[in-house]
Amino acid sequence: MFIRLCCVGAVLAGLALDAAAKPIAFADGTTVMAEYGADTMIEAQAFYAPRHRLSYGLGHLQLDSAIDATERRITYGRLNWLAKRWNLPAAQANVFLWGGAGAARTETSPTQRLAWNAGGQFDYETRRVYASLKTDYHYSAGGGPGDVGSFSNRIDTLQLGLAPYEHEYGDLATWFVAQARRYTGGIDNGTEVAILLRVFKRGTWLEAGATTDGKVQAMLMFNF
Numbered sequence: 001m002f003i004r005l006c007c008v009g010a011v012l013a014g015l016a017l018d019a020a021a022k023p024i025a026f027a028d029g030t031t032v033m034a035e036y037g038a039d040t041m042i043e044a045q046a047f048y049a050p051r052h053r054l055s056y057g058l059g060h061l062q063l064d065s066a067i068d069a070t071e072r073r074i075t076y077g078r079l080n081w082l083a084k085r086w087n088l089p090a091a092q093a094n095v096f097l098w099g100g101a102g103a104a105r106t107e108t109s110p111t112q113r114l115a116w117n118a119g120g121q122f123d124y125e126t127r128r129v130y131a132s133l134k135t136d137y138h139y140s141a142g143g144g145p146g147d148v149g150s151f152s153n154r155i156d157t158l159q160l161g162l163a164p165y166e167h168e169y170g171d172l173a174t175w176f177v178a179q180a181r182r183y184t185g186g187i188d189n190g191t192e193v194a195i196l197l198r199v200f201k202r203g204t205w206l207e208a209g210a211t212t213d214g215k216v217q218a219m220l221m222f223n224f
Contacts, residue, residue, distance in 0.1 A: 020123040020132045023080035023096055025223035027052040032222045038215035040066055040188055053082040066188045069107055074138055076102030076117050093124040104140045115140035127166040132159045153185025172201045
């Protein structure tokens with residue numbers, strides 16, 4: 001009985017530490033997410049996890065360049081893998097890797113072309129602080145060498161968060177988050193910085209704020 005209670009306590013503690021967005025929430029769970037990124041990015045994803053280390057699903061990414069008229073529309077299937085997890089006495093850290101393929105089109109090539117996706121995420125969190133570094137890469141060779149439909153772009157996102165209080169499992173959690181993001185492939189120049197307020201309770205998560213340029217940044221996620 002004592003061992004069972006300890007295991008239940010460890011599980012609840014792990015759930016209370018769930019401060020970072022992850023492509024795998026828990027075994028036999030579904031994650032649905034939508035993000036709006038400062039007039040530049042819109043992304044929607046839905047993943048199902050048959051096991052706690054594996055999930056699969058679909059996503060759609062829209063990129064609109066802040067530099068010129070470049071547009072990219074990518075619909076993809078993806079496999080996510082929890083490569084490593086550290087369960088520490090008062091903290092947790094994770095390494096996620098993913099990859100997939102789908103179809104893409106651009107403003108110069110409306111015909112659907114094969115596109116590839118790969119990326120990874122490292123996150124570390126306690127009940128008061130957390131850090132996350134994510135990179136997401138999309139590539140399409142278009143119809144052949146020199147085809148105007150070819151592209152390559154990567155989105156790198158660093159988040160640092162601070163909670164004003166320690167929340168318990170099932171209670172409302174509040175985080176203040178600083179985010180830095182860079183786009184490659186002609187989508188944006190420089191680093192986009194945003195200040196966000198994140199609140200979540202059980203399986204519902206809302207994150208919203210603005211960049212230093214005054215543009216809206218928001219994300220809504222459900223785990224069930």
